[in-house]
Amino acid sequence: MTSTAASPLTPTFPSKLPQVGTTIFSVMSALAAEHDAVNLGQGFPDFECDPALVDAVTQAMKAGHNQYPPMPGIPALREAVASKIEATYGRKYCANAEITITSGATQAILTAILAIVHAGDEVIVLDPCYDSYAPNIELAGGIVVRVPLTPGTFRPDFSLIGGAISPRTRALIINSPHNPSATVWSAEDMLALQELLAPTNILLISDEVYEHMVFDGAEHQSTARFPGLAARAFVVSSFGKTFHVTGWKVGTVAAPAYLTAEFRKVHQFNVFTVNTPMQYGLAEYLKEPAPYLQLPAFYQAKRDLFREGLEGSRLKLLPNTGSYFQCVDTTNVSDLNESDFCQWLVREVGVAAIPLSAFYGDGFNQGVVRFCFAKKDETLHEAIRRLKKL
Structure with a gap:
């Protein structure tokens, strides 16, 4: 095993994530x-994705789509994503100004945090939560404010969330369907959150990578369904989760134009663009909604x-x-x-x-x-x- 200790010749410096080790x-x-x-x-799945999706990417490669795409993503894929959101959740996003293709959801969340969080800003996360949230906030110089979901049921406690809000609260991160608890926020939960945030300037990062895994006839209550939440939110989705291709690392962020402009300022400098043939392949594959x-x-x-x-x-x-x-x-x-x-x-x-x-x-x-x-x-x-x- 390789040692991570510094050799006598290696300059040392204070770690930005001193408490973080291997996940x-x-x-x-x-x-x-x-x-x-x-x-x-x-x-991650141990089974293969739809061969038609692989074929669509292969055809894109053979067609010569192998150079840099536009920074926010190819137009065809952004338009397909905007159409999918409108058909599924009823909110119309502008494909040009409000949809960005990302290198997976993890990059999307980090980029959103880096775009909005200044040193000393507080960001509320709901424990238990995905393990990238807190390090992302710390890398941006923010302060992690942890609010527990109700033990046993993992339901959001809006009195506790409200009590954690301070003048320094910049954002809140939510996740439904929820990893790790496998619970889903209801429409009533989302309306309660909308009411709680209405008098504030708090931004919302809504991690919805499991959006198409809601069971027993229920519907996913996307942040995009609720105007008061959508107006302040980065809505994060994942093709990797939806189409069984987690290793492709392709996701999306939908957000109002003002928030998207700030998001893209960071996006262009941490990844700039996302795998071109996969974008073309996904755009073609999205023409048929049956898979999701x-x-x-x-x-x-x-x-x-x-x-x-x-x-x-x-x-x-x-x-x-x-x-x-x-x-x-x-x-x-x-x-x-x-x-x-x-x-x-x-x-x-x-x-x-x-x-x-x-x-x-x-x-x-x-x-x-x-x-x-x-x-x-x-x-x-x-x-x-x-x-x-x-």
Whole structure:
């Protein structure tokens, strides 16, 4: 293993992220590989995308679309995204001035934060939250203000969110469907947030990468549906999540023209442009809405397979209304803390999971771990077989 300690000849400097090490996702994936475990930890599919999408990208390459595209994204893809949002959520964004193609959702979120957060600004995040949010805020010189979602249900507590707002609050980050808890914000939640933010100048970053994974006939309540929220929001989406191509790292940001202009000032200097043939391929593929319209049923079937397989086991299944994650309570199995349990599970049972404590700023332990069911059915059956030994 390579040491990260400075050699005597290497100049040292204060770290900008002194508390940050290797992410838990990389750690658990490496451990899973070492022990030949079924990896239900890191959130990516183990199955292929639609061959038609690969064909569309291949044709774009053969057609010569291999040089720099326009900085905000090729017009055809931005227009397709704007049309998709309007058809799905009823809000019309200007493709030219309000849609930007990004190098995945992670870059989109970092870029939005760098564009709006000044040194000393506060940004509210709702714990548990995706692990990039806090380091992004710190890199921008901002202050992370953590507000817990309600333990057990993971519902937003608007009295706590309101209590965390101060004159220095620049932005709030929300995420629905939610990683890691697999909960979904309701229309009532979004209206409550709209009312809370109405008298403020607080900006909103809405992480909606699992937008097409909402189950049991419910609809995703995108920020784009609510005029008072959309007017202050960067709405972030991910082609990687929607079309099973997480390694392509292509996402989108929809925002009002003023916010988009500020976003693009940063975007042009941290990535400038995004993979050209993939943009052309995605633009062509989006002409047919069936792949994303059918996604809720596709993942609901995998959710049901996984949940039904674990019924009767000592793992207690938490509710799942969206995303491709399933949380389970492990307290009937072990009194180990979540991190130690996950390591034990890999070594002794041969299945990798992620501790929910990794998504909390203070490492809050409640005996809950997260599995990813974005896997082939045979992968899920093998994981179920191993987990039933518990």
